[in-house]
Amino acid sequence: MNADISIKNRTTAQALIDDLSQPVLSHFIDGQNYLRKDSATIVNRSPIDDSELNQTALGTEADVNMASLSSEKAFESWRQWPADRRRDVLHAIADRIEANAESIALIETADTGQPLKFTGKTATRGAENFRYFADLCSRAGDGHSYPTPTHLNYTM
Structure with missing residues (x-):
């Protein structure tokens, strides 16, 4: 029974990952997906079976600054x-x-x-x-x- 549950869970998880799949998992900044054309990426692998889950963008200092400025801007309206x-x-x-x-x-x-x-x-x-x-x-x-x-x- 546990093997059946495990297979079902892995199948369901993979379907969810596929549904969310993008060529590269980007950053979410200012309400939208954001990816620099020159963004370096890493392969995100599952430690369960070493399968590739996605390519994930690595953030840069500029990405962090952009996200920080966006959050400051959002806070101005949120606090009101x-x-x-x-x-x-x-x-x-x-x-x-x-x-x-x-x-x-x-x-x-x-x-x-x-x-x-x-x-x-x-x-x-x-x-x-x-x-x-x-x-x-x-x-x-x-x-x-x-x-x-x-x-x-x-x-x-």
Whole structure:
């Protein structure tokens, strides 16, 4: 039975990878795929069977600078949004992660070789993180502190 599950999971993971396939996995900057014509690439191989998953673009200092400037620009509008709108967007992201958690876990397993039982929890945890910070959006301006076992967070 385990062999059948493993074959099914590998087949499903490969289909997902094929669906997402591009000639080169590029960067995502300013809301779009971005690839310099002279970008160096690496072959991303699965540690499970050494199969080629994709060609991945290596980022340059210029790519990092472009992404940084894009994030600064995006933050200017994001910070103007009402807290409830930001909360709703972050919850929507969490919803999409949860809806695709199995696919995310399968792709992550193919990419990293980690057992599926761990990558499934990682995908779910990603959604939980978005929900946690989404709910903080509504409270961030209240001036309360939020103690944790190891440190103190506060807002002003």
